[in-house]
Amino acid sequence: MKIRLNKFLAEKGIASRRKSDDLIATGKIKVNGEVIKELGIKIDSEKDEIEVDEKFLAEKPELVYFVLNKPLGFVCSNSPTANEKQIVIDLLPTNPRIFPIGRLDKMTTGLLILTNDGNLSFRLTHPSFECEKEYEVELAEDLTAERIRKIEAGVKLERQATQPTSVKVLNARKARIILREGKNRQVRKIFGKVGCEVVSLKRVRVKNLELENLAVGKFRELTKKEAEDLRK
Numbered sequence: 001m002k003i004r005l006n007k008f009l010a011e012k013g014i015a016s017r018r019k020s021d022d023l024i025a026t027g028k029i030k031v032n033g034e035v036i037k038e039l040g041i042k043i044d045s046e047k048d049e050i051e052v053d054e055k056f057l058a059e060k061p062e063l064v065y066f067v068l069n070k071p072l073g074f075v076c077s078n079s080p081t082a083n084e085k086q087i088v089i090d091l092l093p094t095n096p097r098i099f100p101i102g103r104l105d106k107m108t109t110g111l112l113i114l115t116n117d118g119n120l121s122f123r124l125t126h127p128s129f130e131c132e133k134e135y136e137v138e139l140a141e142d143l144t145a146e147r148i149r150k151i152e153a154g155v156k157l158e159r160q161a162t163q164p165t166s167v168k169v170l171n172a173r174k175a176r177i178i179l180r181e182g183k184n185r186q187v188r189k190i191f192g193k194v195g196c197e198v199v200s201l202k203r204v205r206v207k208n209l210e211l212e213n214l215a216v217g218k219f220r221e222l223t224k225k226e227a228e229d230l231r232k
Contacts, residue, residue: 120231155193209229
């Protein structure tokens with residue numbers, strides 16, 4: 001998806017849009033290894049590799065990392081709108097400013113990482129890193145062997161096949177699925193392709209970080225080891 005570079009940097013928590021323009025103009029940003037000084041440039045947020053000057057990063061506040069069990073009905077955003085007033089940021093401390101890594105849609109619950117570490121966000125969301133995420137899904141229809149076979153082989157979404165994956169059946173209408181890509185509403189679309197309506201969806205793991213027994217709507221700070229493992 002094409003997006004203005006300053007907007008991308010702001011959404012990743014690197015700096016405000018105005019400060020991002022200053023970083024670009026002074027040559028502190030690289031796109032695919034090349035220093036960029038042109039304001040207003042657009043990048044592909046899923047394909048391009050963005051690097052930020054380490055000197056600038058050293059001036060940033062102390063990096064913090066939280067995991068939240070996102071409740072139903074909350075939006076992964078830093079700012080409320082007229083139509084969406086419940087945002088995940090309201091559930092956590094906001095000093096220093098943090099942002100969610102990736103998105104869970106409004107009707108999806110579970111593990112959400114929030115931080116002010118833009119580099120970690122890049123590593124967990126850029127397709128080239130194939131970050132593993134696990135979801136628990138409840139369905140309106142039985143998950144037959146044929147449906148599982150099709151999902152694990154990859155289904156076609158918007159003219160492109162999903163990557164092969166694995167499905168662990170918990171019962172006839174409940175399973176866990178592992179993804180290494182992050183297309184919009186991908187889990188719901190995958191099951192929809194094989195004739196299964198998703199009744200509820202919860203993310204239970206990102207890489208080695210598991211939701212475990214964290215209560216809905218609650219959060220905790222990651223340990224130093226957990227944050228280091230996510231960077232690997």
